[in-house]
Amino acid sequence: MNYQTVHLNIKLGELNMINELKILKKKYEEIMLSSAKIESEYFQTVMSSYAYKKISKGPSINIRPFDFQQTGFKKGRDLKALPKVIDNTYVYYFDSENKILLTENYGETDNFINREYYFYRGNCIESIYFGSGNSGVGNVSLLIGIKERPNYWVTYATYGYAIWEYIYNDDILVEINVKCKEHEQTELTFFKTCFEYNHGELNKIILKYPNGYEVQRYP
Template identity: 40%
Template sequence: MGELNYLKKKFERIESNSASFMADYLSEALSQVSRKVITKGPFYNICPYEIERAGFKKGRVLKKLPASIKNTHVYHLDEGERILFVEVYGQSENIVSKEFYKYNDGSIERIHFTSVGKLRNILLSEVEGGLISRDFNWGAFGCSESLYEYSSTQLEKIKVRQKEHSNSEFSEFEVVFEYNGDELVRIVNVFPEGYQEQRFPC
């Protein structure tokens, strides 16, 4: 629980002055941007299959911002092709949320601000041997921790514990990945009482 406590304290510190923190993060990121990639829909999976797990299809690359701006993603990359931050457009060009990426030895931290500049959540991913091993998330309404289980480098299962801040107990479920050879064919959330929710294909 040490990681969640760390995120809780960091969340409270940033939340107390979100505008200033976001401006600092943006200034730092812009100074390192090498190129940007515009896509319709989410395009990069930082955590394994996070796009598919969220019930989305992988987006497509565009040459410029489209007339229909909703759900357009602009990824800002550094010289090493790492994402520095991503902008996600809502109904108009004035509605843009921002997520900043911080890379440390053995971890990736993502700090997400809403389109009105409020802190939404912080996600900390631990990396071992080039693979995401654990996620810790602290948001405005709840928190979670996820443990990734692999067979060699193929992700088989994620064990998730989550709760809303108003609750005292965590609930648990598993995300199960099914393959045909190396091709992902199905993602299912499996809950303790036996209920299953298919997330991919959606």
């Protein structure tokens, strides 16, 4: 997919998170100047180029490791067509190389659709999320590293930003170190997302905060 916004310059091994956040912030602000026009261009590009799509009731495909599980969801049920009760329906559009170009998430009506577009360059996946209606761009994000084992996820959003660092043990994701900050805040917030397995299958996801507070997010 091609688009007329600033290209990111990522050098793995020399990652400067503050610099990447500045780049994402600049891109976010540029898109906000004409978000409806840009989102329409992205949508038309996908509709004219995608090879096939998949539909599910509930999320069923992760771009980031255990993405929907971290929000408490189990894998959604595959569908052949959009259901009558559209709420929480997901549509994934793929190119001929089986890469996801666009994710649509339906709300209570078929007029309420959140869309996230994906752009692939080397070992990075950039995503741009648009809320339904005239809410504009919600966030601009960058996933750094191969899809099966990313190193970082950096996102700049309407209300703040976050940096995720993925920690592995023998290629198994065991922890995500997260630091985030709302734009109005002066202090960073830190927490860990910890993954537990049973015979190689994901068993639990637990958020752990520096003050000792824990909350189980999955199942």
